[in-house]
Amino acid sequence: MRRAALVAGGAVLLAWPLLVPRYFVFLTSLIVVNAIVAIGLNLLSGYTNQLSFGHAGFFAVGAYVAAVLTVREPALPVVLTLALAGLATALVGLALGVPCLRLEGLYLAMATLAFGFVVVEAILNLDWLTRGNDGLAVPVARLGPLALASDAAKYYLVLAVGALMVAAAVNIARTRTGRALLAIRESEIAAQASGVHLAAYKTLAFAVSAFYTGVAGGLFAFVVGFISPDAFDVFLSVDFVAMIIVGGLGSIPGSILGAAVITLLYDWLAAFQNYRPLFFGLILIGCMLFMPGGIASRVPRRTPPAR
Amino acid sequence: MLGVEGLSISFGGLAALSALSFEVAEREIFALIGPNGAGKSTVFNVVTGLYRPSAGRVRFRGQDLLRLPPHRIARRGIARTFQNTEVFRQLSALDNVLIGRHAHLRGGLVRGALGLPSVWREEAGARAVARALLERVGLAEVAGVEAGSLPLGSQKRLEIARALAAEPRLLLLDEPAGGLNPTETQAVMELIRRLRDEGGLTVLVVEHDMELVMGISDRVLVLNYGRRIASGSPREIAADPAVIEAYLGSEEA
Numbered sequence: 170m171r172r173a174a175l176v177a178g179g180a181v182l183l184a185w186p187l188l189v190p191r192y193f194v195f196l197t198s199l200i201v202v203n204a205i206v207a208i209g210l211n212l213l214s215g216y217t218n219q220l221s222f223g224h225a226g227f228f229a230v231g232a233y234v235a236a237v238l239t240v241r242e243p244a245l246p247v248v249l250t251l252a253l254a255g256l257a258t259a260l261v262g263l264a265l266g267v268p269c270l271r272l273e274g275l276y277l278a279m280a281t282l283a284f285g286f287v288v289v290e291a292i293l294n295l296d297w298l299t300r301g302n303d304g305l306a307v308p309v310a311r312l313g314p315l316a317l318a319s320d321a322a323k324y325y326l327v328l329a330v331g332a333l334m335v336a337a338a339v340n341i342a343r344t345r346t347g348r349a350l351l352a353i354r355e356s357e358i359a360a361q362a363s364g365v366h367l368a369a370y371k372t373l374a375f376a377v378s379a380f381y382t383g384v385a386g387g388l389f390a391f392v393v394g395f396i397s398p399d400a401f402d403v404f405l406s407v408d409f410v411a412m413i414i415v416g417g418l419g420s421i422p423g424s425i426l427g428a429a430v431i432t433l434l435y436d437w438l439a440a441f442q443n444y445r446p447l448f449f450g451l452i453l454i455g456c457m458l459f460m461p462g463g464i465a466s467r468v469p470r471r472t473p474p475a476r
Numbered sequence: 477m478l479g480v481e482g483l484s485i486s487f488g489g490l491a492a493l494s495a496l497s498f499e500v501a502e503r504e505i506f507a508l509i510g511p512n513g514a515g516k517s518t519v520f521n522v523v524t525g526l527y528r529p530s531a532g533r534v535r536f537r538g539q540d541l542l543r544l545p546p547h548r549i550a551r552r553g554i555a556r557t558f559q560n561t562e563v564f565r566q567l568s569a570l571d572n573v574l575i576g577r578h579a580h581l582r583g584g585l586v587r588g589a590l591g592l593p594s595v596w597r598e599e600a601g602a603r604a605v606a607r608a609l610l611e612r613v614g615l616a617e618v619a620g621v622e623a624g625s626l627p628l629g630s631q632k633r634l635e636i637a638r639a640l641a642a643e644p645r646l647l648l649l650d651e652p653a654g655g656l657n658p659t660e661t662q663a664v665m666e667l668i669r670r671l672r673d674e675g676g677l678t679v680l681v682v683e684h685d686m687e688l689v690m691g692i693s694d695r696v697l698v699l700n701y702g703r704r705i706a707s708g709s710p711r712e713i714a715a716d717p718a719v720i721e722a723y724l725g726s727e728e729a
Contacts (some may be wrong), residue, residue: 337589344595345581348567352575355564359548362556364526364579364642373585385531419566 182328186321194320194434198392201433202385206414207424208338214410215418216347217374218354222273223265223281224409226288227379229401231386233256233299235305235397247310247317251330251387257377258383270368279437285406292398304397306424307390309436317391327388334381338421350374351419396470404446408435411449415456417463426464478646483522483532492518495701500646505672507689509713510699516682518702520648523680524556525549539565539655543603544643551572551579556637556648559682561631563594569615572623573606576641609637615666617631618686622691636667646678647671661685665692666679684720690714698722 186194206228216218224256235254238245239471272280286439292299299305310326317326342345349370352360361367408431416427428469431449460467478500485493493515500506521527523534525546534541541549547588555576564572580657581602610616613633618626621632622635632652639647652668653661665688671677683689689696690710697707706716713719 302639336591340591341585341593345578345583346588348495348571348575350580351571352564352568352578355566356562358526359558359562359564359638360575360658361526362550362562363576363638364550365546365575366547368530377585412599 177336186324190395191320192281194324195392196432196436198205198320198324199329199389201427202388202392202427203325203412203432204425205331205334205388205408206345206382206386206409207416207428208384208421209336211222211413211416211419211421211424212341212381213374213414214339215420215424216342216354217371219269219371219374219408220278221281221378222278222403222410223284223288223399223408224378224382225403225405226281227258227262227382228389228405228409229288229396229398230261230379231255231290232306232390232396233386233473234258234383235387236305236390237298239308239310239390240305244311245307246390247326250412251384254387255380255384258386259380261383262377262379264374266372269347269375270371273421280404280407285401285403289374289398289401292401299398302398305394307396310391323392325347327392330384330388334384335425336419338381342421346373351364354419392468407449411453414464415463416452417465420463420465423465425450430464437460477504477537478523478591478680479533479535479563480519480523481533481535483519483534484521484562484653485527486517486527489721491702493522496532496702496703496704498697498701498707500680501680503672503676503678503679504694505668505692507693507696508680508682508699509689509696510705513698514534515702517650517700518558519699520650520680521555523549523648526547526553532577550642553643553645554647554648555644557632557635557639557650557652559631559650559654561616561635563623563626563631563634563638566619567623568635569610569626569630570603570606570619572634573609573641574602576638577602578640606641609640610634611639613637614663629657629660632656633664633667636664642669644677645697646680647659649679649681649683651683653683653688661688664688664714668692 177240185197185245206224210224231254234257235250263469269277293301307314317323349360349365351361352365353367353370355369412427412431413424415430416425419425434448439443456463483493483496484491490577490641508606512518516678518527522529523541525541536552537552564575574664581598583598587595607616607619613631613636615637624629626634636652649668650663658665666669668679668681669692672679693710695708696710696713698705698713700722705718705722706713
């Protein structure tokens with residue numbers, strides 16, 4: 170039953186560019202990109218209880234690393250570019266995660282918020298590399314002889330990478346590492362008493378979260394084809410947090426649903442740009458009041474098969 | 477096996493433990509008792525590395541524990557339960573026990589993410605161990621239930637199963653009978669006895685329930701205001717005037 174649903178869903182996703190207009194293909198790519206960020210953020214905030222309002226910063230690092238690499242080395246295979254973007258961002262995540270070990274709650278939120286501003290300033294100041302405020306046109310991604318220029322080609326790239334990253338996240342969540350992260354969220358002292366190295370896993374959560382967000386940032390650069398610092402402002406970080414709150418903290422399917430809902434809302438509300446914070450504020454408050462577990466909590470949970 | 481020497485610690489100028497020393501022998505069931513606030517749980521928190529004492533030493537199987545962070549102490553073979561229970565509330569009972577298994581599993585981030593066959597084999601093995609432990613403490617039926625929704629008695633037993641999953645040499649039980657009815661207390665006593673007799677565990681237990689303390693302990697140490705006021709076999713303790721005074725108050729008071 171579940172397998173059949175997965176196969177059917179996969180078939181629809183594969184045929185998607187043939188079924189819908191170009192713009193929806195582009196929009197679906199954005200949803201998948203945001204879903205990867207939301208999963209990464211959820212591993213940090215939903216699983217490990219470390220709130221971040223700085224993920225636009227990681228997203229920007231990934232986008233700029235991928236864009237600059239492609240400008241300098243146009244022949245680089247896109248898979249390698251994305252891996253490098255993810256790894257570079259993971260290093261930044263490590264560098265942020267270590268000093269953040271002593272912070273929790275609001276203080277951690279403030280520190281990550283500040284990190285987001287620092288990244289934007291850095292992009293502006295490194296204008297010889299990033300072209301600063303003028304923005305950077307991202308060359309077409311290449312995979313050997315293939316140039317991924319059309320919306321459909323980009324969509325398939327995003328979909329393939331997204332599927333891999335979702336599968337990896339599901340595996341992580343189900344095994345030792347995911348359980349250790351959840352244990353930290355539930356009780357730090359009991360996690361330690363069970364042999365979980367708090368500092369190592371909290372830092373690891375930062376690095377993995379940054380890796381996901383960096384890869385997504387790289388994909389974003391290729392999908393939109395042009396990046397500039399103002400795309401990565403603090404409101405984007407808030408959008409990412411909104412995705413996991415709407416979708417469900419600590420849930421991978423919830424991350425994907427939340428990313429879809431927020432991305433579509435963003436698209437529909439494009440005409441009301443100035444009211445966006447108002448709408449998002451209302452949605453967040455409504456969600457916390459009436460659906461604190463997010464959309465995922467409203468879907469009946471499967472009982473795990475007895476083994 | 478566990479040696480505590482001259483342990484002192486104070487909170488905000490209030491001495492919680494003053495120059496406390498005791499020794500727990502291999503395969504012994506050793507009880508720490510005393511009125512509320514006597515410092516019993518503080519001893520646990522120092523031994524497991526959560527508190528750093530101002531003076532004194534803790535040795536475990538010949539090695540100094542005080543330099544080690546809590547997770548390293550756990551990996552040396554000391555597992556514990558908590559007075560007010562610290563189950564992972566939103567996780568299933570089975571997952572709680574699986575986390576107790578953490579130090580015995582090897583699947584890391586990358587191997588887990590890739591979902592290698594070796595990782596799933598290891599997971600299946602860990603699940604079998606965890607289910608057996610749930611069975612042992614009588615929680616097999618609620619393996620899939622969220623731990624926070626279990627009654628207190630079950631949460632206490634779940635903590636014991638989680639602690640056992642780490643295959644410790646020394647088990648620290650903080651009020652295992654707290655909040656349990658007499659039947660449940662009997663079952664916990666039987667379980668502790670079997671852990672020592674069949675599993676070869678050493679048990680350090682803090683408890684108010686005198687039936688449990690007198691029923692299973694080899695030796696008892698009585699604390700009051702962070703100091704030892706008596707120690708010995710349960711029978712000796714029950715007859716000790718200092719203990720009676722600490723518990724019932726002196727006649728002059």
